Amino acid sequence: MKFRLIYPRWPKLTGQNEFHLPPHGPVVFAAALPEDVDVEFIDENLETICFDDPVDFVGISVMLTSQVKRGWQIADMYRQQSVKVIFGGIGAMLHARETQLHADSVFLGEAEGRMEQVFDDFKNCRLQSVYDFQEKRPPIESVGTARRDILNRDLYNYKGIQMPDLVHASRGCRFNCYPCAVAFLGGRQFRPRPIDKAVEEMAGINNNRMFIVDNSLAQDTQWEKDLFKEMIPLKKKWCSHPIEDNPQVLDLAAQAGAWYVYQAVFDTSDHIRDRIKRYHDHGIAVEGTILLGLDRHTEDGIKKLIDFLSEIELDLAEFTVLTPFPHTQAYDKLHKQKRIFSYNWDNYSADQVVYHPKNMSAAKLQALFHYAWETFYKDESQELKMFKLLHQAALQEKAAGVYRPRLRKLASRAFGRPIF
Numbered sequence: 001m002k003f004r005l006i007y008p009r010w011p012k013l014t015g016q017n018e019f020h021l022p023p024h025g026p027v028v029f030a031a032a033l034p035e036d037v038d039v040e041f042i043d044e045n046l047e048t049i050c051f052d053d054p055v056d057f058v059g060i061s062v063m064l065t066s067q068v069k070r071g072w073q074i075a076d077m078y079r080q081q082s083v084k085v086i087f088g089g090i091g092a093m094l095h096a097r098e099t100q101l102h103a104d105s106v107f108l109g110e111a112e113g114r115m116e117q118v119f120d121d122f123k124n125c126r127l128q129s130v131y132d133f134q135e136k137r138p139p140i141e142s143v144g145t146a147r148r149d150i151l152n153r154d155l156y157n158y159k160g161i162q163m164p165d166l167v168h169a170s171r172g173c174r175f176n177c178y179p180c181a182v183a184f185l186g187g188r189q190f191r192p193r194p195i196d197k198a199v200e201e202m203a204g205i206n207n208n209r210m211f212i213v214d215n216s217l218a219q220d221t222q223w224e225k226d227l228f229k230e231m232i233p234l235k236k237k238w239c240s241h242p243i244e245d246n247p248q249v250l251d252l253a254a255q256a257g258a259w260y261v262y263q264a265v266f267d268t269s270d271h272i273r274d275r276i277k278r279y280h281d282h283g284i285a286v287e288g289t290i291l292l293g294l295d296r297h298t299e300d301g302i303k304k305l306i307d308f309l310s311e312i313e314l315d316l317a318e319f320t321v322l323t324p325f326p327h328t329q330a331y332d333k334l335h336k337q338k339r340i341f342s343y344n345w346d347n348y349s350a351d352q353v354v355y356h357p358k359n360m361s362a363a364k365l366q367a368l369f370h371y372a373w374e375t376f377y378k379d380e381s382q383e384l385k386m387f388k389l390l391h392q393a394a395l396q397e398k399a400a401g402v403y404r405p406r407l408r409k410l411a412s413r414a415f416g417r418p419i420f
């Protein structure tokens with residue numbers, strides 16, 4: 001049976017360089033498919049969907065809110081041709097009811113151990129309109145090695161340099177932060193995968209560089225230590241969400257190849273300054289994720305925050321505006337206060353203001369968002385800062401004896417001059 005799995009396109013942030021990471025949800029989902037399913041994957045960010053190509057069943061994997069409307073359009077086109085369509089992924093869970101209007105079936109929850117039933121139902125013409133397993137999470141041990149073989153690997157490069165491969169070692173998150181939907185999606189219980197399985201998957205990835213996409217690694221000190229110890233022999237470089245601020249953990253992370261972290265920078269306190277310094281002291285670079293537009297933010301405060309980022313020598317910064325994504329505390333509050341003025345999900349791209357901020361107009365916050373990108377990158381371009389990060393990884397790879405010289409040629413060509 002031919003199953004076409006589609007990842008609808010979504011817009012990059014205004015101001016951000018155009019690069020595409022290999023999608024993770026679809027390849028992890030594909031590992032849960034029954035063996036007789038012949039899966040063909042299309043990432044619409046980089047490939048064109050040929051709606052005329054014959055297919056038995058279509059799956060649409062949606063991660064972001066800004067992907068859902070495009071996902072619905074794709075589904076409508078297939079359904080007009082009488083091809084059945086099932087939705088799944090984070091975006092499907094966050095927009096379940098609306099998605100049902102465009103789908104033969106919507107799958108809610110994690111796919112492991114559930115797909116035999118779904119495909120059996122499909123084959124026997126009894127596909128259910130909703131499969132709701134969101135509160136019945138499968139045992140974490142059942143997460144299999146992602147099916148990276150379904151990706152067209154050549155597409156995932158930035159100016160010829162291979163993008164990192166994505167992998168996850170845990171699900172769930174103990175915290176429940178104001179702008180975040182993870183508590184709703186994956187639950188508040190931290191669920192680590194068996195370390196040997198996760199590390200075995202990492203070892204099998206044919207790439208020196210990885211992005212460990214776990215929500216936050218800073219959830220369980222002993223687990224972090226055990227994981228990093230097991231990762232040391234892999235000699236890979238990796239980026240991740242935050243690592244615990246603990247000297248022993250940071251030391252082991254560095255030995256295990258921690259390259260850079262995405263770290264939220266929400267104020268100009270010494271706490272943040274020291275946190276960034278400790279990463280740097282361990283040779284770990286930092287890409288700050290900076291959310292603009294919280295109720296405590298003023299115009300002056302945002303400008304000070306942007307100056308502070310250069311002062312603490314952030315290696316990269318990604319600015320977004322607060323976006324009240326469904327199933328977050330931010331949505332509940334702003335919706336209740338009638339401060340949201342757009343419910344057009346295409347505008348929920350995290351770079352467009354869709355609500356009335358407390359201390360300024362929406363237009364002012366929008367202008368400050370552009371100001372933030374321009375100011376942070378005015379002395380050194382985003383491209384140059386990205387190159388510096390690559391350079392750092394290449395030096396460390398050289399020291400570990402795993403550096404691939406092909407990268408040097410590609411990078412030199414990309415940047416128009418010899419580098420490392």
Ligand code: B12
Pocket residue numbers: 011012013021022023024025026028029059060061062063064065066086087088089090094107109110111112166168179180181182185186213214215289318320325326349350
């Ligand atoms: C990795 C990640 C990213 C990566 C994505 C890389 C990539 N190519 O995949 C990057 C860094 C690019 C990213 C960016 C952003 N992200 Co993000 N990201 C995540 C994160 C941490 C993990 C997603 C993941 O891979 N999970 C693991 C996989 C295995 O799980 P899964 O996708 O759910 O798949 C399972 C099931 O859903 C199912 N399934 C999947 N597909 C299908 C299909 C079918 C047919 C079926 C039946 C089942 C099925 O099977 C899988 C196995 O069980 C999530 C948080 C989270 N934990 O969900 C946030 C999250 C998705 N991101 C979020 C946000 C806000 C963003 C940003 C907008 C802002 C930011 N800075 O974080 C930017 C995008 C900005 C832009 N426009 O460029 C929000 C979503 C907001 C929204 N509603 O749109 C989330 C939920 C976190 C949060 N704060 O709430 N992100």
Ligand code: SF4
Pocket residue numbers: 173174175176177180181182183215216
């Ligand atoms: S923002 Fe990070 S730490 Fe906070 S709830 Fe979301 S995933 Fe967990």
